[in-house]
Amino acid sequence: MPGSVVPMAPEIIWFTPSNEYLADPDRMLGSINKTTAAYGMTAAYYGFHTEEQRTGVWVLAWQTLAHHQHFMEEEVYAEAMLPVMEAMVGAGHMTQALLHHRHDLMRALSSPVTQFIYITVRPRHDRGYELVPLIEKVRKELKSVPGCFGSSWGPSVEKDDVQVGVIGWRCIQDCSNAVKGQLSSNVKLIRELGHVELKWATMNRHEL
Template structure:
């Protein structure tokens, strides 16, 4: 099976959503529309794999851990073309935008896609998902950066269960040649920072990445 493309949408959340991110009345209208979209990858129980996520909650819906206000939405597609088909469907796309207004500001959306080179599902469904945006510095080696990101993902994937690391996956942005995304699933935000501080080999990889790229780290609850 071909590996999926994951769409990420980020925008300021609404007051109603911040007050109760578990309110199904806010989220179910979006899910009902997305169920009709071709190319969505669905879970075993046929619910679309769509998460509007904010990370101090271990539920599907919450607030970003760092700022407590930003809404993250992740949608898993079979291909980028499937998402483009939705965007080209003016009626359905308008309905999605209208439904999203209950959760976030559709006029302030930042959107990006990642073509993962391994399955991303475990990282997406972990209690907390670390989303790392890595932007290569001008003049630096793209091949070197890819090797380092692969090393970091591998280190997370071979760490013992008691470390708190669940799974890692990475891949390039479909929009920008110099941007990569790394997702690492964790049992908690604290587990992430505890492991990194105690693992000099990983710290060394991170420092090598930071020497040639800009790194931005966010945490969200996507499972």
């Protein structure tokens, strides 16, 4: 990964939507973005889990982690979080990641279907030494995979044993074909190193 480029710090939030949110997701996001855009949130996407339609997802793309941390220290933070709470039933599950290749991230989130990958390194394995080089190989391979529009990868902010990936696809079948074919050897090695959780969604961009 390019060390000289400051990565984006998107929050990926999976949650059970409230009826108010389902009625007008854009309005709810508009209330959030009215405040956050001035503090460095550069894009916001929303969608629903492909296989669990009662599960919503947001991707709130912060310019950098420092921008988000600064926002959380401001007085307006609590007010900005009220629409978030109103949009959810119960607690959501949030992962913030440091993702490189910004253009590829935006392409992935704008694709017909977006794949979210969470890899938790197994005990006695090293994320940086073992897992990251394999992921970089996969990222490069994906550039020539039919139906892949872009991928962005990086570490979780909260958990030092988790690596996160966001990949854009033409369809889920294209991904399945790639995993069984061109990507098979490296995917097998990654699964030996860690537990892999996959989620799918069709995302919509909310205009800030």
